[in-house]
Amino acid sequence: MxxxxxxxxxxxxxxxxxxxxxxxxxxxxxxxxxxxxxxxxxxxxxxxxxxxxxxxxxxxxxxxxxxxxxxxxxxxxxxxxxxxxxxxxxxxxxxxxxxxxxxxxxxxxxxxxxxxxxxxxxxxxxxxxxxxAGVDRPAIAKSIPTAKADCLMLDLGASVKCDSEHLIHNALMGSVFMESVAGVERPRVALLNIGSEDIKGNEQIRLAASSLQANEALNFIGYIEGDQIYRGEADVVVCDGFVGNVALKVSEGVAQLMVAEMREAFSSSWYGRLVGRFARPLLRKWQRQFDPDRYNGASFLxxxxxxxxxxxxxxxxxxxxxxxxxxxxxxxxxxxxxxxxxxxxxx
CATH class of the missing domain: 3.40.718.10 (Isopropylmalate Dehydrogenase)
Structure with a gap:
């Protein structure tokens, strides 16, 4: 240290x-x-x-x-x-x-x-x-909150288009990051895909999945869909930079919408203000847990x-x-x- x-x-x-x-x-x-x-x-x-x-x-x-x-x-x-x-x-x-x-x-x-x-x-x-040596392109990686614990997502925009080798490299780097920084033993690594079945996804994703499945150094758990990320079903989520950047920005937009809608609901009427007073402790806890400021900072791995x-x-x-x-x-x-x-x- x-x-x-x-x-x-x-x-x-x-x-x-x-x-x-x-x-x-x-x-x-x-x-x-x-x-x-x-x-x-x-x-x-x-x-x-x-x-x-x-x-x-x-x-x-x-x-x-x-x-x-x-x-x-x-x-x-x-x-x-x-x-x-x-x-x-x-x-x-x-x-x-x-x-x-x-x-x-x-x-x-x-x-x-x-x-x-x-x-x-x-x-x-x-x-x-x-x-x-062995790393062709860096990857932008960022921790995001989930229902269980923080999850690392990469790539978030460094490489818009990745081949299977880049996806494999990202999986390895993400696993090392979570072991080192978050202290997660044998992090669960997943590939972001449009389905969980083996036949889903493009050729590059399927090739990467085949190689990762055969690598005993990684705890590869297969494919993960977008709605599973925030359930905490993986510790490392791997994708290309285009998909990752879009997924992150959509998530940020949804979070901003939720906050805006709650503020509107708790200020638009006397009933909403009353409910808001009782809900305030719960909202503060939620805000602390998912505060975007807490997760600021992306790493060039x-x-x-x-x-x-x-x-x-x-x-x-x-x-x-x-x-x-x-x-x-x-x-x-x-x-x-x-x-x-x-x-x-x-x-």
């Missing part, structure tokens, strides 16, 4: 501005001993930071009472949401995103976090950190260093969750464990 984790944070990503990342980093640094490296133009960082900065030197170091350090590192450029991944890769090498990821490559940081352009972050991560993508619309609490996920991955040594599994049991 790493005693003092070093996090490289792209402070300029996200829809709500750098104040979110800066406040979240400051909050976490006050609660645990770590080093937060915050990348962005000095004038913007100084304006948005929760502390006073001396911008005459770079990096500007601020030490907290508990021994934590916040390093404010000046960058000349910022990756915008309109930048194409290839353009950002070629022309934004002095950006806050590039330098945060590069800090992991040069071992100046243990993990990098950004709420910025997903395509650019993937391109930079793949270029700077590289994938492990398959890269040789931890890289975390925060939701672009994350607030301070949600961004802190992404920072905490980065710490968990470093402490759990997810990346080295994935590397060892691919060396020991290559597909």
């Amino acid at each position: 790493t005693d003092s984790i070093r996090l490289a944070v792209d402070a300029m990503g996200g829809d709500l501005g750098p104040r979110v990342a800066l406040n979240a980093a400051y909050s976490l640094a006050n609660d645990r001993t770590l080093e937060c490296q915050l990348y962005g133009p000095f004038d913007i960082l100084a304006e948005q930071a929760p502390i006073s900065l001396d911008i005459s030197q770079s990096p500007c170091v601020h030490e907290l009472a508990n021994g934590s350090k916040m390093l404010f590192c000046h960058t000349d450029e910022v990756v915008t949401m309109d930048d194409r991944p290839g353009q950002a890769l070629r022309h934004k090498q002095n950006s806050s995103m590039w330098l945060a990821v590069d800090a992991v490559r040069t071992a100046k940081a243990d993990a990098a976090i950004s709420a910025g352009n997903t395509g650019a972050l993937m391109a930079m991560g793949r270029h700077l950190l590289k994938t492990f 398959g890269l040789q260093g931890p890289l975390i993508k925060s939701h672009g619309g994350a607030d301070e609490l949600a961004f802190r969750s992404a920072l905490e996920l980065a710490c968990e991955q470093v402490n759990s040594e997810v990346a080295p464990r994935i590397c060892r599994r691919f060396e020991q049991e290559p597909f």
